[in-house]
Amino acid sequence: MPYFFGIGLHVFIAIFFAVHAMRNNQGIYWLFILFAFPLLGSVVYFFAIYLPGLRHSRGARVATQAITQLVDPNRALREARADFDRAPTVQHRMRLGEALLAAGNPREALEHFEAAANGPFANDPALLIGLARSQFALGNYPATDATLANLFSVNPQARNQGEPALLYARTLAALNAPGARAAFEQALACASDVAPRCLFADWLAAQPEAADRRRAGALYAEIVQDAKHWPRHAREHNREWLQRAQAALAAGAART
Structure with missing residues (x-):
C-alpha cells in the first residue's frame, strides 16, 4: 500500500509542476520530462525552474526580509555603516541614512542627509525625501515642509508618488495647514498600500x-x-x- 501511495504522490507533484510550467510558459519538453520521469523530473524542475522563481517572488522577498529582520535585525545598518567607513561616498552616506531611519535613529540619519545635501547631490530626489523623513521623525515640521517644497520644485512628479505625497499630507496636518485635506486626497489617489x-x-x-x-x-x-x-x-x-x-x-x- 505505501508503494502505491508513493507512486500517486509522485504523479501528483508532477502534475503540480506541469501546471506551473504551462502557466509560466516553460518549454513543452518539461511536460514530457515530468510525466516520463515523475520523481526525477519533479526534482529537476524544482531546482531548475520552481525554486529560482520562488526566490524572486514578492512573497518570498517579504518573507526573507522578515526572517532576516528577526534573526539579525541590525544587519542592514551594520553593512551600510561598514560600506560607508570603507568608502564614504554620497551613495553610501545616503544608504547609511536610510538604514539609520529604519533602525529608529533619525537624528544620526539627519546628520548624514544634511551632509550629503551640502554637495553636488543637493537636489537629488532620493536625498531630499530621506532628509524630509528624518526631519519629520524628529518633529521638525517646518523644515520638512521646506524640504518637500524643494523636492517638488526640482521633481514635480514626486507630488504623484506615494511616499512623498503622504509625507507632505502628514506634514501639513502636523502644521494644521489648510491644505492638509487636499494633500491627503492626493496621497490617496497615488497610494499603493493602506x-x-x-x-x-x-x-x-x-x-x-x-x-x-x-x-x-x-x-x-x-x-x-x-x-x-x-x-x-x-x-x-x-x-x-x-x-x-x-x-x-x-x-x-x-x-x-
Whole structure:
C-alpha cells in the first residue's frame, strides 16, 4: 500500500509542476520530462525552474526580509555603516541614512542627509525625501515642509508618488495647514498600500465636523473589509494599519 501511495504522490507533484510550467510558459519538453520521469523530473524542475522563481517572488522577498529582520535585525545598518567607513561616498552616506531611519535613529540619519545635501547631490530626489523623513521623525515640521517644497520644485512628479505625497499630507496636518485635506486626497489617489487611507481617517476623525468623522469610520471599515481578501504578504505589510483601523472602529462602537 505505501508503494502505491508513493507512486500517486509522485504523479501528483508532477502534475503540480506541469501546471506551473504551462502557466509560466516553460518549454513543452518539461511536460514530457515530468510525466516520463515523475520523481526525477519533479526534482529537476524544482531546482531548475520552481525554486529560482520562488526566490524572486514578492512573497518570498517579504518573507526573507522578515526572517532576516528577526534573526539579525541590525544587519542592514551594520553593512551600510561598514560600506560607508570603507568608502564614504554620497551613495553610501545616503544608504547609511536610510538604514539609520529604519533602525529608529533619525537624528544620526539627519546628520548624514544634511551632509550629503551640502554637495553636488543637493537636489537629488532620493536625498531630499530621506532628509524630509528624518526631519519629520524628529518633529521638525517646518523644515520638512521646506524640504518637500524643494523636492517638488526640482521633481514635480514626486507630488504623484506615494511616499512623498503622504509625507507632505502628514506634514501639513502636523502644521494644521489648510491644505492638509487636499494633500491627503492626493496621497490617496497615488497610494499603493493602506497607510494613506488609515492616516487620512485618523485626521478626519479628529475634525469637528460630523461628516468628516463619518467618512473616517467608512475608511476604517473599508480597510477591515478589504483585509479579508488580502494575501498573506499584504496582511503582514499592512498589519499596523489594519490594527489601527480595527481599534478605531471598536472605540467608535464603544462610544455609541
